[in-house]
Amino acid sequence: MAGSTVEPTRGGGEPTSAAGRGVAASGAGAGYRPSRTLPFAAEFRRQASRRRTQLALGFMVLLPLIILIAFQFDTGDDDNGRGEFGSLVSFATSGGLNFTLFTIFVSASFLLVVVVALFCGDTVASEASWGSLRYLLAIPVPRARLLTIKLLVALTYSGLALVLLAGTALLIGTLRYGWSPLRSTVAAQLEPGEGLLRLLAVLGYLAVVLLVVAGLAFLLSVITDAALGAVGGAVLLWILSSILDQITALGAIRSFLPTHYSTAWLGLLSTPIQTDDIVRGAVSAICYATAFWGLAFWRFTRKDVVS
Amino acid sequence: MKSPISAARLRRALPTGRRAVAVSVAVVLLAAVVVWAAWPDRPGFRTESAMLTVASGPTGNEPVDLDTTLYLPNDAAADRKVPAVLLAHGFGGTKNSVRTDAEELADRGYAVLTWTARGFGRSGGQIHLDNPDYEVRDAQRLLDWLAARPEIRIDGDGDPRVGVVGGSYGGGLALLLAAQDQRVDAIVPMITWNDLSRSFLPESTGGEPTRGVFKSGWAGIFFGGGGNVGSGPAGISGNTAEAPEGAPSPGPPSPAPGQGPGTAPGAPTTGTIPDPACGRFAPDVCAAYLSIAVTGQADQAAVDLLRRSSPAGVLDRIKAPTLLVQGAADTLFPLGEADANARGIAANGTPVRVAWFTGGHDGGAGPRTDSDRVKFLTAQWLDHYVAGTAATPADSFTFSRIAGFDALDRGLVATGYRTADYPGLNGQSRQEVALAGPPQPIANPPAGNPAAISSVPFAGSLSSLLSGVAADIPGQHARFDSEPLTEAVDVVGSPTVQIRAASPTGEAVLFAKLYDVNPEGAATLPSGLIAPIRLTGLPTQVAEAAPVTVTLPAIVHRVEAGHRLRLVLATSDQAYTTPVEPTVYQVAATGPVSLPTVDAEPIPTEAVLWRWILVGLLAAIVLGLVVLVLLLRLRHRRQDTSVHPEYADTPLAVRHLRKEYADGFVAVSEVDFEVHPGQVVGLLGPNGAGKTTTLRVLMGLTQPTAGEIYVFGHRLVPGSPVLSRIGALVEGPGFLPHLSGLENLKAYWRATGRPEADAHFDQALEIAGLGSSVHRKVRKYSHGMRQRLAIAQAMLGLPELLVLDEPTDGLDPPQIAEMRRVLQRYATDGRAVLVSSHLLAEVEQTCTHAVVVNKGRIVASGPVEEIVGDSPSVLFEVSDPAAAREVLADLGGVRVLDDTDGQLVVDTNGTTRSEVVAELVRAGIGVDRVVPRRRLEDAFLALVGENSRGSGDR
Known part of the structure; x- marks a missing residue:
């Protein structure tokens, strides 16, 4: 065994055959460029192959179908909610646009929050819990790049979920109930074209509001190694914020809660459009999301990966 | 031994220094914000309540007790005099109804005197409906009293610097007091009347009140003492925002039921049991009401009595600058009342400003933007004309229109508009919309029952906005519809329309209403406002009737494009007294409805500011990102790419490495070693000796506290590109469990972004030796299979330095032997291998060199033979x-x-x-x-000591 030992070639000027092949000035190996590591497509495929991604997206398609089937049992004599916006329920079957609106209305407060938290909270924490995170970092994928790509892919999937939900609802709703104007008691009847634009605006605002969840879940995902902790933590804090928002005694503090403006998209249904709260909600959401993501990057680029 | 350990645990559980500071700063800041937001405001004023006895009445010598409260700013004193505000409450209210407004004005630096008007609450006397000899004279005596106070600024002897503010009943008092007493410096009458007889007996074709139609609904509420009626717009009323204006509110500002008009137990005036028919109303007022209510029409004496209580006749005597605030949702005192006041006062050159808001006796305080605007205008007016501290208020006319629902608090949203000059009720221009429909017969129901509903006093703001309330009775109304409007029309003012009517009796009472009908056919009656008409001398055939012009109540309403206008002429309405006899009229609309419009610009609100904040925020984020990227680029360019000449060909050189964790635990205190090409170096040490920590630093996973690592002469920091020349297995395999072994390797290689040909998958798979299992999901792998796959992954791309942490963990003896051969073969061709292990045999058999680590330090290093010795025992x-x-x-x-x-x-x-x-x-x-005998073991034991406790337990 001793005989097989290769003596070190100290100070040898000749690079050996393996070493030095295509080595860059930075010392990188052949073909390695930091900006090429973990391409968006590679991360997209990594996530796409996961069962939870497939299930979550599949459910987005399934939910409108379930709602549609549930409406088939409607006897038409029940009292669906009160208030100006309770009418969303009673109008749900008046057309594809209203059906889509109803689907979004029932999903926005919880389902979409969970889905976004799942995509954004699970992405880094699950790699850490599998132990594959350290191998990605040892490639090396620069940490900021790793986070950027992971965040972009998570946001893409979140957006995809939103679009799938609304798209499926619009499709099957239109097939079942027809291409009718958008109706609600707070607004004049909106022509289908105009109604579709409003619907897109609602989706856009929802996406902005959900950035807070995305930011929070992503921050937790970076902090903890437990994917469940990140997803659950983000959802729990969102619920906590919603509960606090119900307590009017808190007064002005409520408008600083991330969920305070989460239903402001209802203002898009009135005529003319009420954009004041939408603008405030967007400012609030963007501030929170930026802060959370900033913290996530600050933390991840400095932390010791010991998982 | 026990206590130090628990102390250490405690230390680790607690946040360490810097983090503790950060956390406590955050908590303190948060707590400070919460406390600041929730802290009750310290009042900046003091109050003095007193029962003042003033002498008034026609002769000026009838004493009456008035329940008063004076709000004095804290800094008010004889040497620091403050201007005063006389704040009057609405009908049925008390001084407490306006407490909130009084407090706000006191905070602005005014001495505010509130009092309960005679006939209400604990004050004495009877209700004379703002009679100049009674209520107005009471207020004059209060001015005297104010002038005598040392803290109040005076303009002359007995002349206090004072403004008068009030809503409804209080607003009427403000106007009448300003007309009667020139000491008043400015007035802000809100939602009040110009001619009380016209308010209760309106006639929309210009008829006298004696011909008017009795507004029995509202009159009954007033007379019956329906509670706190009409105290003023929120902000000036003291009502909470939730309670619609005029609604009986449960809070302290409104009198308790037993204290309503007519039943005050403390009424000290006569000492006799009050007349049950009249309550606390003065006998002449009571008699007038009773006679009107019975007949539904007023005689001249009753009209005169009401006119005595109206500013209409005395407007030319008002010299105090006047801010008139009137509500658009007000079926009691519609916008026309303020218009008449404004024209009458302005005729004498007195400064007048008019503002409309979307509330009123029906609409309440209106949305928050409206009450804020009213408060702002009031404060501006008082600050200039009373306190003299502010610049002259603009002359502009402001109004607002309901724009829809607020999605968050489910309230209404109003958009404010302004225009330079007050246009009156006729607008700046007019637009005509043709109405179609044949003459129609309509029946007057006997005794006015059933009756159409247009508005419900107290029903709140929604009732007048939504179409739900308005209902016409079939057979009792005629409709005249327009074509759908091609473009939206903003109506601001009184629409007019010409009608003809015929009646077999020669007389007819009609109600004209202008509906907004949306494409689905739902009709909305803006603010529930209707125009009552009493026509006399009518022919029996409608063709012979002369057209009459009906002036509809002033509205602020947008008729959207595609909507129709509908003129309804009805015979009955719940809010009015109509003829008892059943009759059938013929009615026709002759001519278009003429809509007044005003060219006004929206008032910028804070929403505009928020829009700019949003734009600024987005711009700042984009800018920040750009700057950040540029900085990173710059730093990247400045990155140290120099090669340490001494280590240029050394795959790995570790120099004085030290790693201290955040909790103070020193995992590696001093580690120095080198790995040269062709070597298989074993990193040997007991558990917790610092092997894994060293490898973590080596892979850029953790930051070293001190020391440096060179890989081929390049300084290694987390993320160094030179890491791409190292293949690693650290702390066990890490795979995506839902992918197969091969897919995992492929996914990993894709993540490196390097060409697929460089990966050498075949060689790696051969080393892994998984056979067909490579296509099974990693989740189902045994520990050893994962280990082999991990080694194969580390070898992907044949890196020049292979770092393996416990590679034989989980392998069976043949695999270990195979692995040994693989590693030895790998370390040829200029490559090198670093193997960490706690298994002596493995290192002895596999490695050419060994580095023995214990308690974070190197205890021996060199060729394995050297460590073992030449003559094995x-x-x-x-x-x-x-x-x-x-x-x-x-x-x-x-x-x-x-x-x-x-x-x-x-x-x-x-x-x-x-x-x-x-x-x-x-x-x-x-x-x-x-x-x-394994001499390495001996050597190892000699170096490490028999005590197997690792450095982790230190």
Whole structure:
């Protein structure tokens, strides 16, 4: 065994055959460029192959179908909610646009929050819990790049979920109930074209509001190694914020809660459009999301990966 | 020993220094914000309540007790005089109804005197409906009282600097007081009347009140003492925002039921039991009401009585600058009342400003933007004309229109508009919309029952906005519809329309209403406002009737494009008294409806500011990102790419490495070693010696506290590109469990972004030796299979330095042997391998060099032979140790090191093992076993010590 030992070639000027092949000035190996590591497509495929991604997206398609089937049992004599916006329920079957609106209305407060938290909270924490995170970092994928790509892919999937939900609802709703104007008691009847634009605006605002969840879940995902902790933590804090928002005694503090403006998209249904709260909600959401993501990057680029 | 450990645990559980500081700063800041937001405002004023006895009445010598409260700013004193505000409450209210407004004005630096008007609450006297001899004279006496207070600023002897503010009943008082007493410096009358007789007996074709239609609904509420009626817009009323204006509110500002008009127990005036028919109303007022209510029409005496209580006749005497605030949702005192006041006062050159808001006696305070605007205008008016501290208020006319629902608090949203000059009720221009429909017969129901509903007093703001309330009775109304409007029209003012009517009796009472009908056919009556008409001298056939012009109540309403206008002429309405006899009229609309419009610009609100904040925020984020990227680029360009000449060809050089974790635990205190090409270096040490920490630093996973690592001369920091030349297995395999082994390797390689040809998958898979299992999901792999896959992953791309942490963990002996050969073969061709292990045999058999680490320090390093020594010792198991010892002692140079239980550890010192065995056998000693002694173990134990407790337990 001793005989097989290769003596070190100290100070040898000749690079050996393996070493030095295509080595860059930075010392990188052949073909390695930091900006090429973990391409968006590679991360997209990594996530796409996961069962939870497939299930979550599949459910987005399934939910409108379930709602549609549930409406088939409607006897038409029940009292669906009160208030100006309770009418969303009673109008749900008046057309594809209203059906889509109803689907979004029932999903926005919880389902979409969970889905976004799942995509954004699970992405880094699950790699850490599998132990594959350290191998990605040892490639090396620069940490900021790793986070950027992971965040972009998570946001893409979140957006995809939103679009799938609304798209499926619009499709099957239109097939079942027809291409009718958008109706609600707070607004004049909106022509289908105009109604579709409003619907897109609602989706856009929802996406902005959900950035807070995305930011929070992503921050937790970076902090903890437990994917469940990140997803659950983000959802729990969102619920906590919603509960606090119900307590009017808190007064002005409520408008600083991330969920305070989460239903402001209802203002898009009135005529003319009420954009004041939408603008405030967007400012609030963007501030929170930026802060959370900033913290996530600050933390991840400095932390010791010991998982 | 126990306590230090628990102390250490405690220390680790608690946040360490810097983090603790950060956390506590955050908590303190949060708490400060919450406390600041929730802290009750310290009042900046003091109050004095007193029962003042003033002398008034026609002769000026009838004493009456008035319940007053004076709000004085804290800094008000004889040497620091403040201007005053007389704040009057609405009908049925008390001084407490306006407490909130009084407090706000006091905070602005005014001495505010509130009082309960005579006939209400604890004040004495009877209700004379703002009679100049009673209520107005009471207020004059209060001015005297104010002038005598040392804290109040005066303009002259007995002339206080004072403004008068009030809503509804209080607003009427403000106007009448300003007309009667020139000491008043400015007034802000809100939602009040110009001519009380016209308010209760309106006639929309210009008829006198004696011909008017009695507004029995509202009159009944007033007379019956329906509670706190009409105190003013929120902000000036003291009503909470939730309670619609005029609604009986449960809070302290409104009198308790038993204290309503007519039933005040403390009424001290006569000492006799009050008249049950009149309550606390003065007999003449009571008699007038009773006569009007019975007949539904007023005689001249009753009209005169009401006119005595109206500003209409005395407007030319008002010299105090006047801010008139009127509500659009007000079926009691519609916008026309303020218009008449404004024209009458302005005719004398007195400064007048008009503002409309979306509330009123029906609409309440209106949305928050409206009450804020009213508060702002009031404060501006008082600050200039009373306090003299602010610039002259603009002359502009402001109004607002309901824009829809607020999605968050489910309230209404109003958009404010302004225009330079007050346009009156006729607008700046007019637009005509043609109405179609044949003459129609309509029936007057006997005794006005059933009756159409247009508005419901107290029903709140929604009722007048939504179409739900308005209902017409079939057969009792005629409709005249327009075509759908091609473009939206903003109506601001009084629409007019011409109608014709015929009646078999020659008389007709009609109600004209202008509906907004949306494309689905739902009709909305803006603010529930209707125009009552009493026509006389009518022919029996409609064709013979002369057209009359009806002036509809002023509205602020947007008719959207595609909507129709509908004129309805109805015979009955719940809010009015209509003729008792059943009759059938003929009605027709002759001509278009003429809509007044005003060219106004929206008032910028804070929403505009928020829009700019949003734009600024987005711009700041984009800018921040750009700057950040540029900075990173710059830093990247400045990155140290120099090569340490000494280590240029050394795959790995670790120099003075030290790693101290955040909790103070020192995992590696001083580690120095090198790995040269062709070497397989074993990093050896007990558990917790710091091997894994060293490798973590080496892979850029953790930051070293001190020291440096060079890979081929490049300084290694987390994320260094040179890491791409290292293949690693650190702390066990890490795979995506839902992918197969091959997919995992492919996914990993894709993540490197390097060409697929460079990966050498075939070689890696051969090393992994997983066979067809490579297509199974990693989740189902055994520990050993994962380990082999991880080694294969580390070898992807054949990196020049291979770092393996416990590579044989989980492998069976043949695989270990195979792995040994693979590693040795790998370390040719200029490559090198670093293997960490706590298994001595593995290192001894696999490695060319070894580095022994213990308690975070290198205790030995060098070629394995050097550490082990040249002459390995041998363990003999013999049948007779004592005899064997003697035999061995005879052999030259052979040393017996140790013997236990028939075992001899022998240093053969050059003598071959076969020779030793031959000697023993020759001596008749049975040799059971001959085992080469592992000297590395000895060396290791010697270096590390028998105590196997790792540095982790230190």
